Amino acid sequence: MFISVIIPTYNNNTELRLCLASLDAQSIGKDAFxxxxxxxxxxxxxxxxxxxxxxxxxxxxxKPGSYNARNTGVEHAKGDVLAFTDADCLPDSDWLKNSHRLMAQNPNWQAIGGDIEVTLSETPNSAxxxxxxxxxxxxxxxxELGFAATANLIVRRDAFDATGHFDGGLLSGGDYDWSRRYAMAGGQLxxxxxxxxxxxxxxxxxxxxxxRRRVIGGRRLVDGRYPNHSSQRTINQQYGASQNLKLLMNSATEHVSLLRSWQVLAMKLSLGIVARYEKARLALGGTPLR
Structure with missing residues (x-):
């Protein structure tokens, strides 16, 4: 089993160097990927x-867009397993070894959504x-939502080919769109x-x-294709007002002060206003942001 890691990049060479250093430190041999x-x-x-x-x-x-870039990466890939991540991600040293092990032990598994840990600086701010x-x-x-972010998506090549490439016309939400097509064809993540x-x-x-503005642009295009199972609807179900408050309160008791939690809530409300503005701008004929 040979793994091709595919990384789109656009004006983020500093992060890319750190990402490649993490891949250089993988616990699996270089002949395996x-x-x-x-x-x-x-x-x-x-x-x-x-x-x-x-x-x-x-x-x-x-052609602009990370999904166009990922499709090009697939076309150049030699592996029978495709591992997608982003230039600003840092794969764990056992990322590929564990991917290889799970695929080998579970031959019926066609696609894996690996975990993503958001890391903080030593003195994190509200953002x-x-x-x-x-x-x-x-x-x-x-x-719960039936898709995997391409920051950490592992797919067998034949399953990817059967589902089809990412939609290169999307600047955001292409992972949701691909996952929906994969599921509709009977695939399981x-x-x-x-x-x-x-x-x-x-x-x-x-x-x-x-x-937020980039994501809203992507959702507007994707959700029109799946009106009964849209990304906006399912994410809103998961992150309603009560769930948001619960997450904040849990964080306050664990590692964030109560005052900072309310600052974060204010930021979330502000980003909600940004989202409404972006939806209005797009409805008036604006172009989705990259």
Whole structure:
């Protein structure tokens, strides 16, 4: 079993170098995997980073969008298993070893959504805490909402080919769209807590606003395809007002002060306003953000 790791990148060479360093430290042998980095038009070429890692290849995709880049990575991949992650993720040292083990022990498993741990700095601000509470809840995504974020998605090549490529026209939400098509064809996702990548929390409110606007643009396109099982509907069911307050209160008792929890709640309410603005902008003919 040979694994192809596929990483799209766009103007984030600093994070990419850390990601590739994590892959260089994998506990599985270098003969068991390859890494295909897809540069999606970075101002400073990603090849300046990938040339430092002999196990890595860098290819180009000029069409904007991470899903176009992932599709190009698949086309260049040699593996019979595809492992998707992002340039700002840090795979655990046993990420590929555990992926290989689970696929070998469970031949009927076609796709795995591995866990994603949002990490904080030593003195986290409110934006980081918001991310750690509300973002990248892969266990919930896989077991309750039926999709896996491409920050940590492992798929057998034949299952990916049978489902079809990601929709390159989507700038966000392509993982949800692919997962819905996979499920509608009879595929099943499996959550694996020991197939772990870490994702540093966004450290600025500006970064959260940019992400929220990008996600809203993606959802607008995807949800029209699945009106009875939309991403917005299912996520709202999981994160209603009472659930939001419960998550915040649990965090306050564990590692966040009560005052900071209310600051995070205020941030969440503010991002809700951002979402409504973005929906209105798109409804008036605006273009989804990258």
């Amino acid at each position: 390859e890494v295909v980095v897809v540069d999606n038009g970075s101002k400073t070429p990603a090849s300046e980073i990938t040339r430092l890692f002999p196990f890595c290849r860098c290819v180009q995709e000029s 980081e805490i918001y991310e750690s509470i509300f973002s990248l809840k892969q266990r919930i995504y896989v077991t 499996h959550f694996a807590p020991d197939v772990l990548v870490r994702h540093p929390a966004r450290a600025s409110y500006r970064g959260l606003v940019k992400k």
